Amino acid sequence: MESVRLYVHCVRLLINDCFDTYDAAETVAATTVIVLSLLWLTNFIFQEESLYSRAKKLIFRIARKIPAVSLKIECEKKKATNDFQTNMMRLHEGRPYVTSLPKKGWKRERILEEVKSNLKLGHYKWDKGFVSGCVYNFDDELVQVLTDVYGLASYTNPLHPDIFPGVCKMEAEVVRMTLNLFHGSEEACGTMTSGGTESILMACKAYRDYAVEERGITHPEMVIPVTAHPAFDKAAAYFGLRIKHVPVHPETTTVDLKAMKRYINSNTCMLAGSAPNFPYGTIDPIEDIAALGRKYNIPVHVDSCLGGFITAFMDKAGFSHPPYDFSIAGVTSISADTHKYGFAPKGSSVVMYSEKKFLHHQYCVFPDWPGGVYGSPTVNGSRAGGIIAACWATLMHFGVEGYASATKKILTTAKYIEEGLREMEEIFVFGKPGASVIAIGSNVFHIYLLSEGLTKRGWNLNPLQFPCGIHLCITYMHTADGVADQFLSDVREEIKIIMKNPKADVAGKMAIYGMAQSIPDRSVVGDFTRFFLDAMYITKGRDDQFLKNGFT
């Protein structure tokens, strides 16, 4: 104690000595300036976005001001806008745009006729299994059941449980049935949402509020694999969360656990893993992620949106898989899409929690609204009771046996295609596909050449970037006789053609994709993406033909 006091005294003398030649005002001014500068510097360096990324953006922003560069970019943007619009209008070819309400309401026959004509647009044969993912099952009998059920419940709204208790009961049952598939305990709970994105948004919202309100974290951060769905980025953008993307192992394409551990700090509000992820269909090591969550007391979300209704039935279908659900301690939430392999119509998904304390932070409650005490479980206020009923009906229509048999067919087809692809030495399969998605790349030629070739043959696959790849998401549509063989033989034939000139440049639509990856200024790619989205909403023809044929 005595020595500490002596030490403090010495330091004091030393400091006084140093500032001997300054007067008090000078010392105060210098201190203030230094403290403020340090504060400014810390704020400048430690922002949401890294210094490096901000510097890069600044350089590009300056570069874009150079007249020659800006002219070139503007020109490319105009061209892209034009291309996107022309392509979209070509897809609508022959169908005039309705741009204002018809004067008199249409009769049923006319409406049906027009809807049918609109639905005929598009040339991909999705019903013949030529498309990756997208439509997960199509069956006339199921469509009939769903149409009847939706019709019956079309006017209902679970926002009013006292008025439509039946539709609320069905929602509760969908949630409970799904929880049981994922080994949720009695305590486990959840809600239906409008889709996988909303399910993920809700989990992120719940964990943000849990972190802020229960754990005293002021700047919550999410730590997620770089392969996780953009819904997490959307959540970060919507809810003001910081997001850290953990790299994956290039070989396995599953999350690098060591890096994940490094990214965890006292602000981490959630960890996540995909089972499986969208790009490669590989399953992150959920048990290890859950162990990290337990060790640091951080909630863990498992994104099973894509494959949940496959992985849940793999055991019964005779396929093995690593554990990924509530049977692992530390997994605190799971998202699973009924509207993917659950085969329900689009607009339904389930988000589940191991405990109520998380779900309670998903809810939004406003006790003081003049319109009454308001509480709502998800993003939407009013919700479509018809979709809930249709989802419930789908689960009941398939039952355990129906799903297990569909899973068996889908995975048998997937394994068959995977083996076939692995035999082709010019290409490789990324990692070990965990369920129904198979991604391929090539060290011999640009894989987009294969994508382009397959497109010409009527196939629609998903392009991947960083590194380049393409994937096929195998659905029930691919289990029909001959589809898998047709795919494999088309791939083989295309590779043969490509190998005549393997160093050829990528042309056509895929060239834009390839180019987009090499543009270092990502804001330009962002703008192109916006123009693409704009084109979706086009309702005018460039030539008068569209206008002249306008409806009355």
Ligand SMILES: *Cc1c(COP(=O)(O)O)cnc(C)c1O
């Ligand atoms: C499809 C998907 C989602 C959610 O997407 P929605 O289109 O909103 O249903 C989330 N994660 C993965 C891995 C997906 O494939």
